[in-house]
Amino acid sequence: MEQVAFYILSSIIIISSLFMITRKNPVHSILWMLLTFFSAAGIFIQLNADFIAAIQVIVYAGAILVLFLFVVMLLNPKTHGFVAVPFRNIIGVVVVFVVVLEILMALGSMSIHGKYGNITPEKLEALGSVKLFGTELFTNYLVPFEIASILLLIAMIGAIVLAMKK
Amino acid sequence: MSLEHYLVLSAIVFGIGMIGVLIQRNLILMFMSIELMLVAVNINLVAFSKYLHTMVGQVFVVFIMCVAAAEAAVGLALILSFYRNKETINVDEINILRG
Numbered sequence: 356m357e358q359v360a361f362y363i364l365s366s367i368i369i370i371s372s373l374f375m376i377t378r379k380n381p382v383h384s385i386l387w388m389l390l391t392f393f394s395a396a397g398i399f400i401q402l403n404a405d406f407i408a409a410i411q412v413i414v415y416a417g418a419i420l421v422l423f424l425f426v427v428m429l430l431n432p433k434t435h436g437f438v439a440v441p442f443r444n445i446i447g448v449v450v451v452f453v454v455v456l457e458i459l460m461a462l463g464s465m466s467i468h469g470k471y472g473n474i475t476p477e478k479l480e481a482l483g484s485v486k487l488f489g490t491e492l493f494t495n496y497l498v499p500f501e502i503a504s505i506l507l508l509i510a511m512i513g514a515i516v517l518a519m520k521k
Numbered sequence: 522m523s524l525e526h527y528l529v530l531s532a533i534v535f536g537i538g539m540i541g542v543l544i545q546r547n548l549i550l551m552f553m554s555i556e557l558m559l560v561a562v563n564i565n566l567v568a569f570s571k572y573l574h575t576m577v578g579q580v581f582v583v584f585i586m587c588v589a590a591a592e593a594a595v596g597l598a599l600i601l602s603f604y605r606n607k608e609t610i611n612v613d614e615i616n617i618l619r620g
Binding site for chain 2 (some may be wrong): 369
């Protein structure tokens with residue numbers, strides 16, 4: 356059952372992201388990207404990361420994609436797709452194939468040397484992943500959390516300043 | 522499911538995002554491909570976080586999402602102000618810095 360769900364979700368992710376990068380109309384590729392993000396949220400649920408799956412849907416599919424959609428509708432860009440220089444496309448695809456092959460070969464000879472943590476499956480079952488995640492975030496990672504909020508504030512001010520008419 | 526399944530999936534998605542960055546000529550679509558690569562990185566981090574019995578990976582995913590949101594906001598504002606000045610977002614026509 357778990358395997359069937361994994362293979363369905365991952366094939367949806369791969370197919371819809373392939374569609375995303377090959378559509379000519381930007382609105383179509385944004386909609387394909389929405390499907391990709393929802394299936395990624397499914398993968399996160401499979402990996403016991405409930406909170407990550409929720410903010411994947413809320414932040415990525417809810418906020419960032421709407422921002423992209425807004426800008427596409429605002430600009431109405433006359434895109435030529437990716438047919439302009441086919442030779443350069445072939446070079447790009449070959450480069451990426453080499454990189455992915457290198458990653459897969461490295462995976463083949465991989466052994467994990469990391470230190471195992473204290474979140475055992477029994478503890479996960481008893482407390483729930485969201486509670487454990489919140490405990491970790493607000494005890495050991497409190498200062499980075501606050502710095503992240505300052506980063507978001509600066510990005511907001513920067514976006515307003517950049518998009519403002521002179 | 523073993524860890525390798527998730528790592529292979531994330532490598533493939535990362536590669537597709539990279540193809541998108543390399544072959545797209547539209548600035549907005551290049552940006553979206555970068556978001557796709559970030560999603561692949563998130564899958565990788567969460568998979569390791571599950572198999573090493575720790576929560577640190579998920580915490581880092583939250584920070585990555587925060588940075589991605591900031592990047593999307595600033596980048597789209599830049600694209601907007603560029604389009605206002607030059608009437609194009611095709612990467613081939615953005616060459617005013619080329620000497």
